[in-house]
Amino acid sequence: MVWKVYLSKSSAVALGMGAVICGLISLMKLFSNVVSMVEWDLMTLNSLTVVFVLIFDWISMLFLSFVLFISSSVMYYSGSYMKGDKYFTRFMYLVLMFVLSMGMMVLSPNLISMLLGWDGLGLVSYALVIFYQNEKSANAGMLTILSNRVGDVAILLSIGLMSSLGSWNFFICSHYILDVDWFLLKFLIMVSAMTKSAQIPFSAWLPAAMAAPTPVSALVHSSTLVTAGVYLMIRFSAALENSGIQSVLLIISCLTMFMAGLGANFEYDLKKIIALSTLSQLGVMLSVLALGYSDLSFFHLLSHALFKALLFMCAGVIIHSVSNYQDIRCMGGLVTFMPLSVAFMSIANLALCGFPFLAGFYSKDMILEVAFMSQINFISMMLYIVATGLTVSYTMRLVFYSLSGDFNLGVLSNTSDEDNVMSNSMILLGVSAIFMGSGLSWVLFPEPYMICLSGFMKNIVLAISLMGGFVGYMLNLLSVSNNLSSLSGYSAVAMSGSMWFMPFLSTKKISEISCLSGASVDKLGDKGWFEYFGSQGLYYVFSKGFMVLNMLQLNSIKVFMKVFVIGVIVVLLAFL
Known part of the structure; x- marks a missing residue:
């Protein structure tokens, strides 16, 4: 036990010190507008040079600072959460490998060196999910790694396409691939990003990855x-500027945002509700990126990481306290027994909804305003509005079922905030979820955006949020008072609650198609033409040839007489 506490605390301190150092370096790079790169030539292939590159600019260092800060809190939190596990040391080293892979990916502006961190994330995530x-x-682990392999293949194909540019450094080359000739490269990059960030149709693996321990979920879904x-x-x-990829990415991310928000309103698993909320926020990030505001996407990426890690850590404390149940119908009235954890979870939920002056407010409010100012179609705009209301709706539903409402726990449940390690690890994240949004907005956007909206467009988000909260609360009251009310619309509920049947399509149907196609290939190929022209055909030819050689070796008079007769006939025909 002493070794476990020592390992978690020492890892947390080391990662925390790294977060502070990276944060200071990012501020220096931001204010001085300097980018540093380290290159290491590995080999030269014709005119191409395979280079291992590290980039140190304010974006990479600031993101790495947040990754290390959240990892530090998660490692300290894991010292108590996983203390009874038989393979505690293995878990801690896997999480450290996960952080190392993410750092490699963040600091690499080269597709080849980035592939080390990219594949490392997929491999270690599989080890953690199982x-x-x-x-x-x-x-769940198999679904996760196979879905991520699609993105890995897209990255490998992109490496092959970028070889004609003379470099794999996308930090430099991205300014030169603006024409139509590079549409395939942009499409492959978009597919790889969609698989990693679980956009439609690759969304099924994200809720399935909740089979991993809760500290891993806090790390995976935040940063x-x-x-x-x-x-x-x-x-x-x-x-991506002035590219057709932007339109495709916008509609896919908006649909993902809507689908995840709708599914979270019908889900009862606590961790899966938070996972679907992550999926919805990833849709927000990619949609505003498709509109051309990459700086706003990065801002929301950082602010979302803080309150989402806090939300998962609070969920882990609650799950531990209620006898390891994850069904929110088995909770309720926790505010009486766990005031500190419920307070932190309420802060994270309010930040997720964009409550004024919390971390999520500054990024989400600005994203919605610039989206309404942009030239987007009516469908995308309505998806933005409805997804915002759905976010408040499933948050209210979560609060009603688990934090407030009636006490639905078992008689032997011991719910309390007595675990100081887990409570202390949430304090820094809780403070960050309150104050870091404003701090980031002041640092990243010293000059304010010029927002020109009508009064109706400015207030529609607030109105939709209030309406979403009210509808979510009323639907919860209805479902509690009459559990049979949802049976009348069972088909719609089943489709909405199962992410539009995406897990079914990603597992059962794909396996059926692959099995049927494999059976036909096996019948026509391996046991058919491949057999006839392959192994069996070669066996027939070689066996006949070996029989002739064997007869020659035995000096058979029949063979020599046949050869002699054939030779005489050939000579006679030649002279005639």
Whole structure:
């Protein structure tokens, strides 16, 4: 036990010191407007040079600072959350490898060197998702890694396409791939970002990855795995300007935002509700990136990381306290027994909804305002508005079921805030969720945006948020008072609650198609023409040839007589 506490505390201190150092370096780079790069030539291939590159600019250092800060809190939190686990040391080293892979990905402006961190994230995330040895975790891990492999293949194809540019440094080359000839490269980069950030149709793996321990969920859904795709698109944002990719990315991200918000209103698993909220916020980041505001996307990426990590850590404390149940219907009235955790969770929920002057308010309010100012179509605008209302709706539903409402726990439940390690690890994140939004907006946007909106457009977000909260609260009252009311619209509820059947399509249907196609290939190929022209055909030819050679070796008179006769006939025909 002493070793476990020492390992978690020492890791937390080291990561915290790294976060402070990276934060100071990012401020220096931001105010001096200086970018530093370190290159290490590995090999030369014709005119191409394979280079290992690290970039130190204010974007990479600030993002790395947030990654290390949240990782520090998660490591300290894990010292108490995972203390009873048999493989505690393995878990801590896996999380450190996860952070290392993310750091490699953040600091690499080169597609080849970035692939180390990109693939490292996928591999270590698989190891963490299957950390609990059971069938559900194994299935979730397989879905996670196979979905991420699609993005890895897209990155590998992009490396092949970028070789004609003479460099794989996308920090430099993104300014030169603006024409139509590079549409395929931009499409591949978008596909790789969509798989990592779980956009439609690759959304099924994100809720499935909740099979991992809760500290991993806090790290994955705030600043590491799912944000890697958004970070890659921010780095490639210069190449997306005036491109058809922007329109495609906008509609996909808006649909993801709407689908995740709708699904969260019908979900009962606490961790999956928060995971769907992450999916919705990733749609917000990529949609505003598609509109051309990469700086706002990065701002929301940082502010979202703070309150989402806090939200997962509070969920972990609650799950531990209610006998490891994750169903929100088995909770209720927790504000009486866990006031500190409920206070932190309320702060994170309000920041998620964009409550004024919390971390999420500064980024979400500005994103919605510039989206309404942009030249977007009516469908995208309505998806923005409805998704905002759905966010408040599922947040109110979560608060009603778990934090307030009736006490629905078992008689032997011992709910309290007595674990000082987990409570202390949430304090810094709670303070950051309150004050860091304003601090980031002052640092990143010293000059304010010029927002020109009518009074109706300015107030529609507030009206929709209030309406979403009211509708969510009333629907919860209805579902509590009459549990059979939702059976009348069972088909719509089943479709909305299952993410538009995406997990079903991503697992069962794909496996059926692959099995059927595999059976036909096996029948026509391996047991058909491949067999006839392949192994069996070669066996027939070689066996006949070996029989002739064997007869020659035995000096058979029949063979020599046949050869002699054939030779005489050939000579006679030649002379005639």
